[in-house]
Amino acid sequence: MPLEPRSQKKVSMLLTKGVDIPNPLTLDIGDEVLVDQISGKGVKIYPGCRIYGEETAISEGAILGEEGPVTMDNCQLGPGVALKGGYFHRAVFLEGAALGMGAHVREGSILEEQASCAHCVGLKQTILFPFVTLGSLINFCDCLMAGGTNRKNHSEVGSSYIHFNFTANGDKTTPSLFGDVPRGVMLNQPPIFLGGQGGSVGPLRLGYGNVTAAGTILRKDVLETGRIIIGKTHRAGVVPFVQGMYTGMKRIIENNILYLGNLMALEQWYNHVRKPFFESREMGNLVLNGALYNLALAKTERKKRLVSMAEKLNHPSGKEEGVSSESEKVEYPERMHELCKVFEPENVNHIGLNPRDLLLEEIHKTGTDGNYVQVIQSLPPAIVAQGTAWLDQIIEELCRKASEVLPSMKLFKNSSTSGVE
Secondary structure, eight states, X not given: OOOOOTTHHHHHHHHHHTOXXXXXXXXXXXXXXXXXXXXXXXXXXXXXXXXXOTTOEEOTTOEEOSSSOEEEXXXXXXXXXXXXXXXXXXXXXXXTOEEOTTEEEOTTOEEOTTXXXXXXXXXXXXXXXXXXXXXXXXXXXXXXXXXXXXXXXXXXXXXXXXXXXXXXXXXOOOOEEESOHHHHTTTOBOOOEEOXXXXXXXXXXXXXXXXXXXXXXXXSOXXXXXXXXXXXOOOXXXXXXOTTOOXXXXXXXXXXXXXXHHHHHHHHHIIIIIHHHHHTSTTHHHHHHHHHHHHHHHHXXXXXXXXXXXXXXXXXXXXXXXXXXXXXXXXXXXXXXXXXXXXOGGGTTTTTHHHHHHHHHHHHHHOSSSOHHHHHHTSOHHHHHHHHHHHHHHHHHHHHHHHHHSGGGTTTSSSOSSXXX
C-alpha cells in the first residue's frame, strides 16, 4: 500500500490557490498551518521546505527556499519577502526583506522593508530598519540598527562581524543601538558602516554617519556623527580575573534603559503610524500582530536580563567575589522589579500627543494605502521634526522615571538620552 504524505491535502489546497510549488511531494506542512494565511498570489515554495505554526502568514510574492531548504515556524512574511535558505522561528519580515542561504533567525527579530542579509547570518532579538544590509558569516543578536535612505545608501555590516552579547559573568544585559528610533523611523539619516571582521561589545550606542574600520572592535559609545573609528588591540598580557566583578555599571544600566525606551517608542510608532499601512494589505493584520508580538518579546527579554544581573549582584557570594558594595550597586538589585514596571505601555500612551497628532494628520492626508517608505520620506521637514519630537519625548520621560527609581546612580546626568549628539 503506497504511503500518503501527511501534507498532501494542504499542498493540494495551496496549488489550487495558485502557489507555485515545483516539487509538491518534498514539502512538509504542519497540521496546524492555516492555508488561508498563505497568499496564492506569486508565492513560490521550492523543494525541501518545511512550514509550521498556526501563526504563520505568507504574503503575496514571497519566495521560500531558492538557494536551499527553508524551515519556518510561526513567522510572518510581508509582500515580496525572500527567505532563500535556513531556519526561521517567530520572526517577522516586512516587504522586500531578503536573507541568503544558511540564515538562522529567531524570536524577537523584525526585518523591515528591503533589509537584507547574505549567507550564514545569525539573528535573535534583532531589529533592522529599512534598507539595512548585512554581509555574510555574521552574528548580530540583541541589537537595533537604523540609517540610510534607499538600497544604494544604506547602513551596512561587513562580513564576519560579531555583536558580542554575552559576558564572562554570564550576562546578556548587552543590547546595542546603532542609530535610534526617533530619527531612524524617518528614513532620512546618514548610513552607519561597520567594517568587516570587526565587532561591537554591547551594550553600546553608535551615532549616524559613522564608519568603523575593518577589524575594529568597538567598545565604547560614539554618539557624534560622521566619524571614522579605528580601533586598537588590547595590550598583551595575563591579568587576574575575578568572577562576579562588574565595572561601568552606570553605563550598562543607562544603555539598557535607553534600549527599552527605544523599543517603547517603536511600539508606539507601529500602533499609531504603521498600523493603517498594514491594514490596507492582504495578510497585513497578521504581519502587524507578529511585529507587535516580537516587540513585546524584545521588551520582555531586556527586562529578564536586567533582573538576572540584579540577582547576581544581590547574591552574597557575588559580593564576596568583588562586586562593589557602593550604594548604587546595592540599590539596583533591590529596585529592579520597580524599574521594569516603568516600561509598561500605559506609561507612554499620553506622551507627546500634540506632535504625534500633527504627524498623523499629515500622513492621513497623504493616505495609508500606498507605499509606506515613500509616504514617510515625502513628509515635510517640519512634520518629520514633530514625529521625532514625539518619540524623543517618550524616551526622555521613561529615562526620567527610571532615574527616579534609582536615584543614587544619578543616571543620565552626563549623557544624552537621544541616540545622537
